[in-house]
Amino acid sequence: MVRYDTSPTARALLALEAIQDSPGITAQRLGDHLGVTERAARRYVAILREAELPIESVTGPHGGYRVGRGLRLPPLMFTAPEALGLVMAVLEGHRGAADPTELVGAALSKILRALPQQVAEPVRAVRHITGPPPDPSLRVDPVLTARLVEAWTSSRRVRLDYRLEDGRERPMEVDPWAVVLRHGRWYLLCWSHTSDAQRALRIDRVLSVFVTSQCFTAPEDLDALRALEEHLSQGWRHEVDVLLRADLDEATRWLPRSLGRLEVVDGGIRLLATTDDPDWYARQLANTPLAFEVVGSPALVQATEDLAARLVKAAGSAGPAPTPPTIADTPPAGTSPPDREVRQVQQQTNRGPRALG
Structure with missing residues (x-):
């Protein structure tokens, strides 16, 4: 039942929502839903029509109102979980969602502008790092994710049940630092009070x-993205310790953060x-032009030796060696590799967590 002090504008919007949800709703039922008389309900329908919304009357003994098909879509009413679920599906399944100049990206921008700020801002922060999930089972529950987003944006600690990789369930108490979409998976970057350590939890697990009243x-x-990438590069079976003969700018350019x-x-x-x-x-490592030395990890030393032997x-067996490049063919010292080569290497190396895990 609508509150008695609801404004006329709010009642008109609620009337629109009721007509959208129940096509053919009668004026009497609409009035009961709004907490007003049947005559007042008809007046709110008239207000919607004055706003050029296509509200049609259905004839017959059980006639009522429905939203017709006009030149423009009427305002759509979403709950926060519904809106977030729609946005998440677009981000997961369409690469054009990252570009506001694309058709899908422009439509997504309109949805984001209509979302509550606490829901829209986190989505804006992650829309540029999208990708389809590798398996439909990795899709997450929008209602549950909306609770995590709410806890994140309001800085409230949460208690949750988490399914470990071996199938066991574990209760945890965490401070949600951020919700991040990366490599086709939704992650909760958080501080776990249960483990007394930083964690990146897969939201599909x-x-x-339960959102508590305790703040953090x-x-x-x-x-958040950098912290997640670095976290995903840690915790696996074999240690990696490599010395790169390069400066920080070069190393950052050629190596994705998920590599270490x-x-x-x-x-x-x-x-x-x-x-x-x-x-x-x-x-x-071999895909980069950087000189490097493996100074730790016997397993990586062996893998590097095996790769080198295979290349040698x-x-x-490739036949005569190719003619050495002339001076004109050799790029000047210190120049960057061609953009095409950079893109190829980046495409190959930007598979860190998926391949590492």
Whole structure:
């Protein structure tokens, strides 16, 4: 039942929502829904028509009102979970959603402008890092995700039930720092009071969420995407310790953040990470033009040696060596590789967490 002090404008919008939800609703039922007389309900329908909304009358003994098809869509009424679910589906399934100049991206921008700020702002922050999920089972519950977004934006601690990789369920108490879409998966970047450590939880494994009244303060200047990428590069079976003979700008340019954490040291840049697939990791290092030395991880040392032996064998059976490039063909020292080559390497290397995990 609508409150007695609801404004006429609000009642007109509620009348529109009722007609959209119940095509053929009678004036009497509409009045009961709004808490007004049948005559007043008809007056609100007239207001909608004056606003050029196509409200049609259905004839017959059970006639009523319905929204017709006009040149423009009438205002659509979404709950926050419904709107977030629609936006999430677009982000997951259409690459054009990241570009506001594309047709789908422009439509998404309109939806974002209509969302409550606490829902719209997090989505705006992640819309540029979209990608279709690798498996339909990874789609998340919009209602549950909306609760996490609400807790994140209001800085409220949550209690949740989480399904571990082995199928066991674990209750956790966490401070939700950010909701992030990356590599086709939705993650909750948080501080776990249960583990007393930073965690990146897959939201498709979150079974229930309870938002508490306890507030928290997130780290200042938190770069949620960077923190997530660095977190996803850690925690696997084999340690990675590589010395890159490059400066920080070069290393950052060629290596995605998901490949590991970079530290400036004497002699270059140190790359620290972990991996479950040393062979894959050795190929990613070989894809860059950077000189490097594996100084840790016996498994990665072996994988690098195996890759080198395979390349040497392939080069030995390839026939006569190609003619060395002339001076005119050789790019000047210090110049950057062609943009096409950069894009190819970036496309190959930007598979970190998926391949590492």
